[in-house]
Amino acid sequence: MNTEPGQSAHALMPKDPSPVPYTLRLGVTGHRNLADPEGISVAVGNLLLTIKQSLEKGMTDLHQTQIPGKSNWQKIENQLAWNIKRMLATSGILSKCTDPSRHTPLNWKVISSLAIGADCLVARKAMEKLNASLEVVLPFDVKEYRKDFSTKADLEEFNDLFSNAVNHSTIQNVSFPVSELRKEGYENAGIEVVDSCELLIAVWDGKPALGQGGTADIVKYACSVNRPVIWINALQPGLTPVIVTQVEDQNKKLEISDPGDLRITSMPLPKYAATWSSRYLLVAEYNRDRSFSKKGFDDIFNRNAARLESTRKNAALDPEHIHPLIHSLLPHYARADLLAIQYQNMHIRSASWLYRLAAIAVAVVVIQTLYFPEQTAWVILEIVALLGAVAWFRISIVQHWHEKWLNYRHLAERIRILLFHSLAGPQSTKQAIQKQQLPFYPGPGGWVLDVFDYIRLHLPGIQIPKENISEVKKFILDGWITEQADYHNANAISKNKLTRKDHLLIGAMLVSTLVAAILHMQKIVHDPFSENLIIALAIILPAFASAQHAIGSIHDYERIATRSVRMNEILLSIKTNINQAGSWEELNLELQRAEEIMSAENHEWCISLSFRRVSLPV
Numbered sequence: 208m209n210t211e212p213g214q215s216a217h218a219l220m221p222k223d224p225s226p227v228p229y230t231l232r233l234g235v236t237g238h239r240n241l242a243d244p245e246g247i248s249v250a251v252g253n254l255l256l257t258i259k260q261s262l263e264k265g266m267t268d269l270h271q272t273q274i275p276g277k278s279n280w281q282k283i284e285n286q287l288a289w290n291i292k293r294m295l296a297t298s299g300i301l302s303k304c305t306d307p308s309r310h311t312p313l314n315w316k317v318i319s320s321l322a323i324g325a326d327c328l329v330a331r332k333a334m335e336k337l338n339a340s341l342e343v344v345l346p347f348d349v350k351e352y353r354k355d356f357s358t359k360a361d362l363e364e365f366n367d368l369f370s371n372a373v374n375h376s377t378i379q380n381v382s383f384p385v386s387e388l389r390k391e392g393y394e395n396a397g398i399e400v401v402d403s404c405e406l407l408i409a410v411w412d413g414k415p416a417l418g419q420g421g422t423a424d425i426v427k428y429a430c431s432v433n434r435p436v437i438w439i440n441a442l443q444p445g446l447t448p449v450i451v452t453q454v455e456d457q458n459k460k461l462e463i464s465d466p467g468d469l470r471i472t473s474m475p476l477p478k479y480a481a482t483w484s485s486r487y488l489l490v491a492e493y494n495r496d497r498s499f500s501k502k503g504f505d506d507i508f509n510r511n512a513a514r515l516e517s518t519r520k521n522a523a524l525d526p527e528h529i530h531p532l533i534h535s536l537l538p539h540y541a542r543a544d545l546l547a548i549q550y551q552n553m554h555i556r557s558a559s560w561l562y563r564l565a566a567i568a569v570a571v572v573v574i575q576t577l578y579f580p581e582q583t584a585w586v587i588l589e590i591v592a593l594l595g596a597v598a599w600f601r602i603s604i605v606q607h608w609h610e611k612w613l614n615y616r617h618l619a620e621r622i623r624i625l626l627f628h629s630l631a632g633p634q635s636t637k638q639a640i641q642k643q644q645l646p647f648y649p650g651p652g653g654w655v656l657d658v659f660d661y662i663r664l665h666l667p668g669i670q671i672p673k674e675n676i677s678e679v680k681k682f683i684l685d686g687w688i689t690e691q692a693d694y695h696n697a698n699a700i701s702k703n704k705l706t707r708k709d710h711l712l713i714g715a716m717l718v719s720t721l722v723a724a725i726l727h728m729q730k731i732v733h734d735p736f737s738e739n740l741i742i743a744l745a746i747i748l749p750a751f752a753s754a755q756h757a758i759g760s761i762h763d764y765e766r767i768a769t770r771s772v773r774m775n776e777i778l779l780s781i782k783t784n785i786n787q788a789g790s791w792e793e794l795n796l797e798l799q800r801a802e803e804i805m806s807a808e809n810h811e812w813c814i815s816l817s818f819r820r821v822s823l824p825v
Contacts, residue, residue, distance in 0.1 A: 219516065219530065221508035223501070224538040226494035227658050228312035229487045231262070232342075233333060234404025234434075235317065236397055236425040237325020237411060238441050244328060246444035247410055251332045254408070254437060254448050257476065258483055259313075259337060265480020266311055266491045267304050270296060273488040274607060275481040288605045302497070309495035313487065315339035318404050320346065320396045321368050323361050325410035325422075325441070330368055341372040344399045346392030349375070394420025401429045405484060409451070412441045415469055423469065427454045435483075438473065449473040489654040493615070498549040499542065508541040515686055522681035529630070529682065531667040536626045539662050543619035550612035557603040558761045562754035564596035569750040570743075577739040613813050614652045620809045621659050627687040628802050629666055630679050631795040676791060684785055688801065692778035695771040702768035709759045716752040720745055763816075770808070777804055 241247055265271050270292035272285040295301040317333040319326045321343055333339040345352050349369070356362040369375070397420050401407055407429045409422060416423040429436045436451040453472040477483050512533065519529050568589045575585035603609065671679060723745040732738050781801045788794040 219512045219533060219537070221505045221512075221541070222538055223499075223504060224542060226309055226311045227490060227661050228314055229490045229654075229657060230314040230316050231406070231484055231487060232404045233315065233317045233329075233339070234400040234407040235319045235326055235329040236400060236407060236409050236422050236429075237329065237439075238422055239322055239324040241324050241328070241410070241441060243444055244324075247325070247439060247441065248328060248332060250439050250444040250448065251329050251408070251410075252336055254439065255333060255336045258406070261477070261483055262313060262480045262487055265483075265488050266313070269302055269305055269495070269497070271479060271488070272481050272605075273492050274485050275477075275479070284601070284605060305491075305495045311487070311491040311494045316342055316373075318342045318344060318400050320344050320393075320400060321365050323356060323365075327361075327364050327368060329408055329410065331364075334371075341368060342403070343369055343372040343375045344396050344403065345375065346389070346396035390419035393418075394424065396420075397425035398428055401425060401432065401434055404434065405486065407434050407436045408439065409436050410439050410441050413438075413469065413471060415456075423454065426451060430454055437476070438471075448476060450476060486652075486654040486657065489614075489652060490658060493543075493546070493654070493658065496546055496611075498546055498553075500545065500549075503545045503549075504541050507544050508537060511537060511541065514690075518682055518686040521685060522678050524675070524678040524682050528669055528671045528675070528679075531669055532626055532629055535665070535667055536622055536629075536662070540619055540622040540626070543615050543622060547612055547615035547619050550608050550615060554603060554608040554612050555761055557599045557608065559758045561596050561599045562757040564592045564599070566747075566750040566754040568592035568596070570747045573743050573746050577743055609816075610652070613816055614655050617809055617813050618655050618659060621655075621806070622662065623687075624802050624805055625659075625663060625666075627683050628798050629669075630671065630683060631791065631798050673791060676794065680785060680788065680794065683798070684782055688778055688782045688785065691805070692775050692782065695775040695778065699768045699771035699775065702764040702771065705762070706759075706764040706768060709755065709762075709764065713752050713755050713759075716748045716755070720748040720752070723748070766815075770812070774808060 270289055272289060275282070275285075292301060296303045315333060315337040317330050317339045319330040319341065321327055321330060330341055334341060353362060353365070356365055407426075409426050409429075411422045411426060414423065415421075426436055426438075430451060430453050437448050438451045439448050440446045451471060451473050453470075455470045455472075481488055515529070515533055515537075519526065571585060571589040571592060575582065575589075579585055723741045726732055727738070727741050727745060732741060778801075781797065781804070785794065785797045785801070788797050
């Protein structure tokens, strides 16, 4: 790649990005008055080390499942796959563990309201044992909140922790004293802690809350939103902690003397890392994915670097205004793009052969029945074809090829958008991917949000002079908007051609089936061999036509072509608006609109394909 004088030759050399770190967020809720603070401190310390060791083991183990099974069958299948992979690793066929250079750094953050007792105790322990950072969620203004601490020692503990927190948030600011508003503040702070964490540690006596927003209420809420709650018994801290899955008020029909007691459903602590934090293992899998190819990465990087450099020169944009962004973002884009391509090919190949092998099994049994009725050994071929189909199906599901394709592609497209939008100025600290989840579809995996936010928040700062707006506009238009519009235009044409080809092929097989059926019905052919051939075609061709139709639904050419036509029209209108932008403010607004449209299209694509999973042809 050519560089201008004064630019180092290695400025845009391909280099696989360093592993993206992961921050596990621990929330805390618990009682203010603790009967055995020393015992609880020991229990908390042991628990934190257990979680840490489990996650680190899961990260280094290449073959431990990243997603915990929901059903018993999925759990058994995951365990079986893990054992098979470990056997292959032991025999030297597969690698045993993750390359140390691809280990995912695990950071910790504890989220607490720093109330007297459990809140401060767990926060302090996490900072000591895990070197965790601290995020404080206060029920109201800190000056008012300090009035909750009756002793000098408690207040000093709060002030010390509060001063070391990386950030603070206040739920509400109200005039005091108003007791009801204080209770509401405590409850809202507890809910915010739950919403902000991945795991909630509850130091709890197992009894109902004494007031609004008490520990029991927060535990109930956490269970209702499927947040894992790790219960340390405040009355008996020596007991092994458990995961609370549900908390209910006892029904009076149970004839319990104290109807205010709670019915607590729990389960033992997880054995495997995926149950502690699937998001962490998925980030680790992205960082170390075995489908990564250095040659493929270099090809994608160099191709895009050359295209961007050519666009930069045509726009007369100074290298120092764009090279830092390219150097920061392009390696991440190349990695995500490569993995998306790899898993797309693996998913489509496995789906296609699933349906083809099912059709081949039909062909084998028909040919054997008509031509070789005595040679039952042919049935072995049918069994092999069916077993192959089922094996492809289950391997693709266990290895999550479909999910990986969608997640990696979503990440790659978000990084592409970020490169161009960043030229108009610093990005908002607000997370760029919407976190609100549909009730029936969670969108891109939560780990995608974590990785993208890390990349976005670590962008280098660049200062482009205001007078260079025309150069920036040309770079964005040529390198992004026009390039994407041309891509969608070409994609629509190619996908429409493939759709017509697919329809012609299926139509030809169905017409041939019809002809064969008519010939058989009219008994025009009297030669036994030819007659059997006609019967075979009448049975086999519909099977292959159905297989081809199923394969076509996986490729989804027709719908993609329609979407590309519409996207081309929208992008051309965006191009006009950007051309007309006369100031940086107007340019930023138009780029924001372009980002929203492209992000929405990318998200909708991810949603629609998530429902188009491979299924057995039954």
